[in-house]
Structure formats: C-alpha cells, structure tokens
Amino acid sequence: MNLIKKYNYIFFAIISLTVLLTSCSQDEVKVVTPAEEVTNLKLQKLQEFTRGDYTFYVYKKDTGNLVVGYNEVYIQLKNNKSGNYVENATLSWKPLMHMASMSHACPYSSIQKVSDTKTLYKGYFIFIMASDDTEYWEITYDYTSGNDTIVEVASRLTVNSATGRVRYKSFKGTDNVSYFLAMVEPAAPRVGTNDITAYLYKKVDMLTFNPVENYTVEIDPRMPDMDNHTSPNNVNLAYDAASGLYKGKLNLTMTGYWQVNLIVRNAGNAILKGDSITATTPASSIYFGIEF
Amino acid sequence: MKKTLLYIGFCIGSCALTYAQCSADSTKDLRLKEVVVNGKTGLDSIGESKPLSSLDEHLQKLSKVTMIKRGGYAWEPAVNNMATERISVTIDGMKIFCACTDKMDPVTSYVEILNLNNIHVGSGLAGNLHGTNSIGGGLDLKLQKAGFHSRKLSLTLNSAYETNGNYRVLGTGLTYSSPSFYMNSGAFYRKSNDYRAGNDERVDFSQFEKLNLFTNAGYKLSNHRALEGTIIYDVASNVGYPALTMDVKSAKGLITSLSYRQDSVSRVFSDWETKLYYNNIAHIMDDTKRPDVVMHMDMPGKSRTCGYYSTLNGKIGRHAFVVSQDTYYNQSLAEMTMYPKDVADKQMFMYTWPDVRTLNSGISFEDKYVLDLRNVLRVTSKLSFQRDGVESNSGYNTLQMYYPGMTHFQNRFLWNVNGKYTHYFKDVQLKAGAGYGTRAPSPTEAYGFYLFNSFDNYDYIGNPQLKNESSAEGNLCLALTKPRYSISLEGSYFYFSNYIIGKPDKSLSPMTLGASGVKVYGNLPHAKLFNVNLDTKVLFLRYFHWVNRAAFSLGEDNKQNALPLIAPFTYSSSVEYLRKKVFGAIEWQGAIKQYKYSPEYGEDETPAYSILNVSAGYDISFKHTVVNIKTGVENIFDRRYSTYADWNNIPRKGRNVFLSLTIHVL
Known part of the structure; x- marks a missing residue:
C-alpha cells in the first residue's frame, strides 16, 4: 500500500508542478506599442492610405488578397499631426461592387474595437464575387470625430476567387x-x-x-x-x-x-x-x- | 539503441542450481508443463520429433496452449482458450508487449528456440508469478543460460530444411562456462517462401524471414552473488499474413536485461533476484505487395517497456514463500497514414494507439504450506496499482469525441488471490483450486482507435471507461501415476464478470473501406469458460510410449452465445520409440467439427480434420562431437484443413518433409 501511495505522490507532484509552471503568467505591466499590437495578432498589412491628417492602415490575418467569402479586416488610424494612433475612433464602412452596368454591396459587419488592444479595430466582409480589371470592390470609410470628421474615404480592394476548399x-x-x-x-x-x-x-x-x-x-x-x-x-x-x-x-x-x-x-x-x-x-x- | 550500449559488455551470472530448484518446485505445484525446448546437449533434444521447428510449433504441442494463426509466422498463443489480453507472456520474468495493433507480432515472435531453455505454462490466476492482468494463465519463456560450471566451451551448429515452402533454418550457438563466468551467444536464421496447403494449393503471402542474435552472460561476484545479463535482437522482415489484408515489412525487437542474484541471503531467505530490463519493439506493416489495394496505408507501431522486479524466496518452518515486487512502464504507440486515391487530397492520419502509457506496480506473494507429507496448500496473491492513459493530445482529443468525460489518465487497482490444495494418496494426486482476480483492459480495449478486425469485418474502438474484468476460477485435477502408465484429468472453470468484448454500435460509421460496422469494447455482465484436458501415457515393450491427449472447451457469453476462438474437441495420439540413439514417432492429431462457434465474431463451422505425422531421428557421436539427425513427414496424406484458430480459415500446411541436422562440438 505504501508503494501505491508513493506513486500517487509522484503523480500529484508532477501534476502540481505542471499546473504551477503553466499558470505562472507574467504579471509585469508592459507597454504594448501599436506596432506590437499588430504583430501580436500576426496581422499582415493589406493597404494604407492617407486622407487629411489621418492615415488608415488596413490589415488581415494572412498574406495575399481578400477572397470571396468571409474576410476579417483590421484597421488602425493614425493622426499624422500628433503622431498618435486614435484609440477611441468611431469608424464605419460600406462595401460596394462597381460593375459595368450596376453596383451592389455584400454582407458585412460594423467596425468594433478589438478587445485588449488600444489601437486596433476590426470587422468583416463576406464578399460575394471576385473583382477583375473592370469590376472592382470599393470600401468607403467614415471617421466621425468632431472637427476631424472625414467621410467617404474610398479605397479599392482586390478580391480574388477563393482557392482551396469551399468555405x-x-x-x-x-x-x-x-x-x-x-x-x-x-x-x-x-x-x-x-x-x-x-x-x-x-x-x-x-x-x-x-x-x-x-x-x-x-x-x-x-x-x-x-x-x-x-x-x-x-x-x-x-x-x-x-x-x-x-x-x-x-x-x-x-x-x-x-x-x-x-x-x-x-x-x-x-x-x-x-x-x-x-x-x-x-x-x-x-x-x-x-x-x- | 542507446540503451543497448548500457547493457553491452555487462555480464551475468546465476546460481543456476538454486534457480532450477525453485522453478522445479513451482512447476510441480503449479502443474506447469515444463518443456525442454532446446537442451544444452544433443541428448536433451532426442525426444523432440522436430527440434528446430519454430517456437510457435513447439508451443502448439503444449497442453492448454493453442495458437491462433494468421499466416506462416508469428502465431498468437492462447492459454485455456484465452489470448493476449487475458494471459501474460513474459521472457524470464520480463514484461514485453507487442507493437502491432493487429496482433501480427505476439511477443513470442521476438525470441527463438535457441534463446530458450524451457517454457512454463501456467494455468489460471496463479499462472505466472511475474504476470500482470493474467487471469487466464501465463507463459514464461525461460532463457537458455550456460551457467557456472567447470570450464567448458561448446559449439552447436543447427540447420534444417523443409520442402513445404522451401523453408531453410540455419543457426549456431557458442557456449562458454567456467566457475565464475559464462556466456552463450548465437545467431539463428529462418527463411520460408509461401507454403502450400493440402492439394498443392499455394497460400500466397505466407513467406517470412527472421534473424535472431542473442547473448547471455553471467559473472560471479562472490560465492553467493552474481550478475547476469541478456541481449536479444530479433528482426523479422517481409512477413506475409495471408489471413490479413496487410503484410509486415519489418518487426524489430531489442530485449535487454541485467540482473543481480544472491543466494543464502539469511537463514530465512534463500535466494533473491533483482532484474532491470528494457525492451523496444518497432513494427512496420506493408501493403505494397498486395494486388488490388483499395487504399495504400502506412501503419507503424512501437512498444517500449522498461521495468524491474525483485523476487525473494524464503522458508519458515513448513512454509516456503516467494515475495516479488515488480514495476513496469510501457509506451504503445501506433499510427496510420492513408493515401487517398485522389492524389490532390491530403493524406489522412490518425493514431490507432494514441501513445498509450501504462505504469503498473505490484507486489505478489506465494506461500506453499506443507501440512504433512500428503497435504500441501499453496496460496498466491497479487496486488497492483496501474495508471494508464493517453499521452498524445491529438489522440486524447480524438477519443474525447466518443467519450466527452474521459480524462488523460486513470488509476486502476488490480488484485487476485488464489488457493490450491494438493492431496497425495499413494499414486493418486488430487488438486483443487479456487481463485478470484481482476485485469485491466489492454491498450487496444481501452484506447484503440478504428482497429480493423478482418475476422468479423468490424472496426474496433476502445473504451476508456471500461471496468476491470474479473474472473472467479475453480479447477480440479485428478492424476494417477504408475511406473508404466499415467492418467491425468484436469478441468477448469472461469466465471467472468464485466467480460470485455466488442459490441456493435450502429450509430458509428466505419472507417475501413468495406467494413461492416463499428464495434466498441464494452463489459458484458458475465461470461463463462470451461476447459477439460485428459492426458494419458503408457510405456510398453520397454521402448515405446503411447501418449494421448484430448481437450474440450466451452465458452459462452451472458446470452449463451458462443465466445469466439474457443477450441472444439481436439485430440492427439502418438506412439514414440526411444532407444538410446534411435528415435521414431508416429502421431495422429485432429479435431471434431466445431459445433459451437460465434457467427457474431466472424466464425463459421470449422469442419473436422485429422492428420498423420511421422518422424525419426538418430544420434551419431564420435570423440567430442554429437550429430543429431531428425527427419519426418508432416501431414502425410496432404490433407487440406484449417482449424478453429485459423484466422479467416486460411488452410494449414499440406504435406511437408523436414530434415534437421544439429552438430554439437563439446
């Protein structure tokens, strides 16, 4: 019986050690820079464009273009005058497909702040068709902030047909x-x-x-x-x-x-x-x- | 392989005498049938009709042992009609576990007859002191050790040929012994092409090749203390399994041990052995040679075990006792990669044994109490703690789909107790025994994942929530021994509770292409198994022995349906002539029709069969050399037959003429 107990103790010891090691999270307060927020989420820059005093940075989780189907898109907004990233922006967007004879939108979300970050915002589009040389997707961004409000910042995006398996x-x-x-x-x-x-x-x-x-x-x-x-x-x-x-x-x-x-x-x-x-x-x- | 180095160069050593006494003791009491597989001198094997036959063929001849056959090689032993999960097979007390999920490599396939001195067959719960989870019985393969004797060097050369399958055997052994050091090494090689069943029907994919290298050595530290060590390296390659859908590319086993022995420990304790061991098995299946493979698969498996045991023998008054503590740790890992027909699709991968780990530690106790000259009582018991589970996270996630509540590891407590009373009255011996014990599920039963059983055509999924299986056993033996004849009638009855067996689950979808469905291991409320064996031996005309053996078994589940792989009535009768250097034998063996069979587990009614074998041998000795020649014909009438234990009814060998030559240079 002692032997059995001995083994139990060993297992408990191993288990508690594992728990200790894995639960010892770092409590130090560390300032995370806007650039680090981007790299922490492993985001890749899709495009950037400047309007007035502001630069829009658009990211997604992997490299390559947006595709037909679900796309998560991240945004950072930089005030070039102050050099700071806007932390409480009110942002909205609208997608529109410009075709030769008509135009249409697609399913998309509003823009939300990414939790646990200061400068990142995100939303999604579900593109329903790919773009080509003559037919293109355009996203129109609005930033509402008193006198700094800028509206209808339009940016063209390339949307490819999805590759791989059907999602x-x-x-x-x-x-x-x-x-x-x-x-x-x-x-x-x-x-x-x-x-x-x-x-x-x-x-x-x-x-x-x-x-x-x-x-x-x-x-x-x-x-x-x-x-x-x-x-x-x-x-x-x-x-x-x-x-x-x-x-x-x-x-x-x-x-x-x-x-x-x-x-x-x-x-x-x-x-x-x-x-x-x-x-x-x-x-x-x-x-x-x-x-x- | 690093571990090999650890053991290389060590030596060994044993108080062979004490050891022999001990095993002789327990053999008698346990009614273990001890069979000399390969003696140290040519004379030891004179009584064997086919000394260089495979270990499987030797095992098959033992009472209570049956062999389940999937091809020409690596048969699976069963004791009392219970196979791998319910028996323990140890090599000199070492735990070793097969690496193939499809039972292509029972551990008996990793040793060679030249490695062995004898095989202990233990029946029931008390079958093997070193056994774990062995409710059905046990086999302990005792290694051949030269032992500490006067200085002697001897060489053995073995060769054999069999016409059926163009089967070739070559082997050599070198033995050195001295009072303080011994060493015996050898190499053994077998190769066979496809064999032919009766009526000259070739059994495709029944070929095999096997090489076995071994060294045992011993070194005496002092008069009463010695070190002993063993290394066995066994590699089988290109092994065909005609009964299965796959063959084996290679099966490699490395078996190592180092032990310390001491005799005369104190007035109470006589001898004490502590052994450390490690073994490693790597098994790789192969379907590339098969025609019409629906889907190519890679299925490698490995099994590694390390452990130790420490056994102390002692005597107080009329009590002779053995106490043993043993611990082992096993890793069993097998995986499967499937290559889809559509090459654009990715390979499919799964763990079939998801890195199953088993730690088992137990203490066993055996006491032989001699009440008086006529009455002996023997009590054995073992308690062990087992922790088993799944190390692989991927494997754990897989099983969790089926068992959301399962944990990575679980603890089990196993125990058994067994008592046997022997009464001697003149030439009559009466033995009555009873016991109760439990076993834990095997890695396959607890954690196996989509293991295809080609016998019943079902995929099997393990069940980590299985209860321990338990067995209540009763046995009775009546033996009469006279100088000119002997009769022994022995019966055993096992009543299982929580009997572990696979049952179909219609909600699950099979994985194997063409499988009938999925079976999940579960606990049947109860099952029972009954075995009876009759052995007679008559000595007549001075040099003739007439040996008869009959066995009958019955196995039923809780609904009176037959359990699978239970032998029907089988018999053998042989007449042997043995006079000095001349040996001759004629043997008739067979089985009646298998009336009781299990369609649920893929069985059909196996017809009756009987075959006739003859053999003859002669020893020639001159100066320091003994030459032993054996020849014979098996299945003289070239009958096409298969037994209940032949997987998917593959036929056994047809007519086979063999010739073996053994040269001992002393």
Whole structure:
C-alpha cells in the first residue's frame, strides 16, 4: 500500500508542478506599442492610405488578397499631426461592387474595437464575387470625430476567387430568397472536436444584406476518400444572438479532406437548401470543405 | 539503441542450481508443463520429433496452449482458450508487449528456440508469478543460460530444411562456462517462401524471414552473488499474413536485461533476484505487395517497456514463500497514414494507439504450506496499482469525441488471490483450486482507435471507461501415476464478470473501406469458460510410449452465445520409440467439427480434420562431437484443413518433409 501511495505522490507532484509552471503568467505591466499590437495578432498589412491628417492602415490575418467569402479586416488610424494612433475612433464602412452596368454591396459587419488592444479595430466582409480589371470592390470609410470628421474615404480592394476548399456558399432557398453562408471557424482544424461557426445572410436588395436569425445549419461531415466515413456526436449550428454567429461542434476523426454537408432550415424547421446523406446521395447540394 | 550500449559488455551470472530448484518446485505445484525446448546437449533434444521447428510449433504441442494463426509466422498463443489480453507472456520474468495493433507480432515472435531453455505454462490466476492482468494463465519463456560450471566451451551448429515452402533454418550457438563466468551467444536464421496447403494449393503471402542474435552472460561476484545479463535482437522482415489484408515489412525487437542474484541471503531467505530490463519493439506493416489495394496505408507501431522486479524466496518452518515486487512502464504507440486515391487530397492520419502509457506496480506473494507429507496448500496473491492513459493530445482529443468525460489518465487497482490444495494418496494426486482476480483492459480495449478486425469485418474502438474484468476460477485435477502408465484429468472453470468484448454500435460509421460496422469494447455482465484436458501415457515393450491427449472447451457469453476462438474437441495420439540413439514417432492429431462457434465474431463451422505425422531421428557421436539427425513427414496424406484458430480459415500446411541436422562440438 505504501508503494501505491508513493506513486500517487509522484503523480500529484508532477501534476502540481505542471499546473504551477503553466499558470505562472507574467504579471509585469508592459507597454504594448501599436506596432506590437499588430504583430501580436500576426496581422499582415493589406493597404494604407492617407486622407487629411489621418492615415488608415488596413490589415488581415494572412498574406495575399481578400477572397470571396468571409474576410476579417483590421484597421488602425493614425493622426499624422500628433503622431498618435486614435484609440477611441468611431469608424464605419460600406462595401460596394462597381460593375459595368450596376453596383451592389455584400454582407458585412460594423467596425468594433478589438478587445485588449488600444489601437486596433476590426470587422468583416463576406464578399460575394471576385473583382477583375473592370469590376472592382470599393470600401468607403467614415471617421466621425468632431472637427476631424472625414467621410467617404474610398479605397479599392482586390478580391480574388477563393482557392482551396469551399468555405463560402451562396444559394437560393426554397423560399426564393438568396442566402449567403460563410464559414468562420475552424480556421485551423484539428483532429478531435472543433468549434464550427458561420454567418448566414440573406439579400434584401442590391445594397442590403441582412443577417438571418434563428435558423439552423445541420452538418454531416464526411470523408469522400473513405467511403463517406463520418464522425459521431456532431452538433448542428444554432444561432447565437450575442455574436450573430451560428455555432456548432464538428468532430473530425483524422486528418485529410472532410466534406461538411449542410442542410439549412428556417425558424419553422423547413429545409431551405441541402440534402440528407444516404447511400444514393453521397453529398448535399451545399457543403463546406475542410482539409488539413 | 542507446540503451543497448548500457547493457553491452555487462555480464551475468546465476546460481543456476538454486534457480532450477525453485522453478522445479513451482512447476510441480503449479502443474506447469515444463518443456525442454532446446537442451544444452544433443541428448536433451532426442525426444523432440522436430527440434528446430519454430517456437510457435513447439508451443502448439503444449497442453492448454493453442495458437491462433494468421499466416506462416508469428502465431498468437492462447492459454485455456484465452489470448493476449487475458494471459501474460513474459521472457524470464520480463514484461514485453507487442507493437502491432493487429496482433501480427505476439511477443513470442521476438525470441527463438535457441534463446530458450524451457517454457512454463501456467494455468489460471496463479499462472505466472511475474504476470500482470493474467487471469487466464501465463507463459514464461525461460532463457537458455550456460551457467557456472567447470570450464567448458561448446559449439552447436543447427540447420534444417523443409520442402513445404522451401523453408531453410540455419543457426549456431557458442557456449562458454567456467566457475565464475559464462556466456552463450548465437545467431539463428529462418527463411520460408509461401507454403502450400493440402492439394498443392499455394497460400500466397505466407513467406517470412527472421534473424535472431542473442547473448547471455553471467559473472560471479562472490560465492553467493552474481550478475547476469541478456541481449536479444530479433528482426523479422517481409512477413506475409495471408489471413490479413496487410503484410509486415519489418518487426524489430531489442530485449535487454541485467540482473543481480544472491543466494543464502539469511537463514530465512534463500535466494533473491533483482532484474532491470528494457525492451523496444518497432513494427512496420506493408501493403505494397498486395494486388488490388483499395487504399495504400502506412501503419507503424512501437512498444517500449522498461521495468524491474525483485523476487525473494524464503522458508519458515513448513512454509516456503516467494515475495516479488515488480514495476513496469510501457509506451504503445501506433499510427496510420492513408493515401487517398485522389492524389490532390491530403493524406489522412490518425493514431490507432494514441501513445498509450501504462505504469503498473505490484507486489505478489506465494506461500506453499506443507501440512504433512500428503497435504500441501499453496496460496498466491497479487496486488497492483496501474495508471494508464493517453499521452498524445491529438489522440486524447480524438477519443474525447466518443467519450466527452474521459480524462488523460486513470488509476486502476488490480488484485487476485488464489488457493490450491494438493492431496497425495499413494499414486493418486488430487488438486483443487479456487481463485478470484481482476485485469485491466489492454491498450487496444481501452484506447484503440478504428482497429480493423478482418475476422468479423468490424472496426474496433476502445473504451476508456471500461471496468476491470474479473474472473472467479475453480479447477480440479485428478492424476494417477504408475511406473508404466499415467492418467491425468484436469478441468477448469472461469466465471467472468464485466467480460470485455466488442459490441456493435450502429450509430458509428466505419472507417475501413468495406467494413461492416463499428464495434466498441464494452463489459458484458458475465461470461463463462470451461476447459477439460485428459492426458494419458503408457510405456510398453520397454521402448515405446503411447501418449494421448484430448481437450474440450466451452465458452459462452451472458446470452449463451458462443465466445469466439474457443477450441472444439481436439485430440492427439502418438506412439514414440526411444532407444538410446534411435528415435521414431508416429502421431495422429485432429479435431471434431466445431459445433459451437460465434457467427457474431466472424466464425463459421470449422469442419473436422485429422492428420498423420511421422518422424525419426538418430544420434551419431564420435570423440567430442554429437550429430543429431531428425527427419519426418508432416501431414502425410496432404490433407487440406484449417482449424478453429485459423484466422479467416486460411488452410494449414499440406504435406511437408523436414530434415534437421544439429552438430554439437563439446
């Protein structure tokens, strides 16, 4: 019995040591510079432009252009006169696609301060088409601050077609409404349980895209390479009012290519789009792709 | 490999005499069938009809041992119809665990007959003093040690050939002993092509090749103290498994140990052995040679174990006792990478044994109480603590999908107690025993992930929330021994609670292409297993032995369905002639139809079979050399047959003519 106790002690010792080592966070107060705030979040600069006394810095999380689908965009605003970054800016933006004969917007969010930073702001766009030489996306920024207010700072952006697996899907529902579904998470999928989140918007008119509330996005992850092997205990995406996101749980039993088949149901539980997987229906008409 | 260096150059040493006494003692009491696999001199093996056959073939001949066969090589031993999970297989007391999730490499495949002196077969809970989780029994493979004797150097050369499969065997051993130092080293090589079943049907992918190198050495520190050490390096390559969908590219085992022995510790304590050991197994499967592979996969596995035991023997009055403390730590890790047909898709990777760690530490106790000349009582018990779990975070995240409440590691407490009473009355021996014990789930049962079983065509998923399996055992043996004949009838009954077995879970989707579904390991409320063995031996016409053996087993789950891999009625009868240097034998063996089988676990009704084998041998000795020649024909009538234990009914060898030649230079 002593021996058993001895081993228990050793394990407790190891466990408590691990807890100690991992929980010893650094309490020192350190001033984080605006540049460090950018590097801390591993942001890459997309563009910068100056209007009046202010310079807009636009960032995103990875290199390359914006793509069709969900894009998180970060902003810093610098007052060139004082040399300081604005810490409490009231910022807004509007996307617009300029086509030869018409123009339209896309789903997008308002701009929020990034928590735990002083100078960073962020929001997202769900671009619904790519730009080219003649058709381009333009973002118009407004900065409201008393006499310093500047409006309609327009900046063109290149939006490429998405490469890789499908993370965004637009479809016309059985209610004849156009819907736009964009996956946010998992950004870095792993074997095991992943959070899966997505935004769902519908088109009201060419310039108005509204979030859809209280629908359900059912998921059925499959591996086409493995005879449509699936994983257990997945949780369908349900609307989370606080974040505006649809949230669920996605289980992945191994690495490789997963096709996450989708069924979108409205608040009345009627199917708007998507198919159940059966022996004769190996894939739904709408799905996300995840590969890692 | 670093660890090898640690052990290289050490030496060994043993009070071989004391050791032999001890094992002889327990052998008798345990009714262990001790079989001399390879003797030190040619004369020891004269009674063996096929001395250079594989260890698997030797094991197969032992009472209570059956071999589950997936190909021509590396059969899986079972004792009392219980296989790997329920028995313990140790090498000279060392714990060693296989590295293949598909049981392609039972630990008996990492040793060679030339490594071994004998094999102890222990039945039931008291089967192996060094065993852990061994509720069914145990095999202890005792290593061949030259021992401390007068100065002597001897050389053994072995070679054999078998027509079936063009099977070649070459081996050599060098033995040196002196009063203070001994060393025996050797090399053994086997290679076989595909064998042929009866009716000249070739069994594709049944080839194998194996090389085994070993050294045992001992050094006497003083009269009563000695150091001993062992290194075995075994590598099997290009091993085919006709019953499975994959073969093996290589299976490498490194087995090392260093022990300290002391006899005459005090008036009470006679001898004391402490052994440190380390072994490392690396196993790599291969499907590249198979036609029509739906999906290419890499499936490497490894198993590393280090541990020690310390065993003290003593005697107080009529009590002879053994106390042993042992601890081991095992890492079992296996992974699978699958290459999709669509090369644009990424490779698929998963852990099938997610870096499973097991720490087990226990104390065992055995007491033999001689009440009087006619009555002996033996009590054994073991208590152990086990901590097991999943080290890999990825593997942990994987299993958590199925078991959200699971923890990385868990503690288990295991115990067993067993008593056996022996009564001697004239030539009659009566033994009655009873015991109760528990075992922890194996890494596969607790943490295995999508392990495909080609027998029932299901993927298996482990269950970390399994309860310990327990067994209540009763056994009875009646033996009559006369100078000219002997009869022994022995029965054992195991009543399991929380019996661990896989059950289909229809909600889960199989991973293996073509699999019927997924089974998850669970605890059945109870199951039972009954074995009965009859052995008779008659000596007639001075030089003839007529040996008969029959065995019958029955295994049922809680719904009276048959348990899988339970032997039907089997029998063998042989007549051996042994006179000085001449040996001859004729053996008839077979089994009746397997009436009770388990369709749920992929079994079908195996038909009856019987085969006939003959063999003959002769020893020639001149000066310092003994030459032992053996030859024989197995399955003379070239019957095409398979037994209940042949995975997916692959047929066993057809007619096979063998010739072996052993030269001892003393």
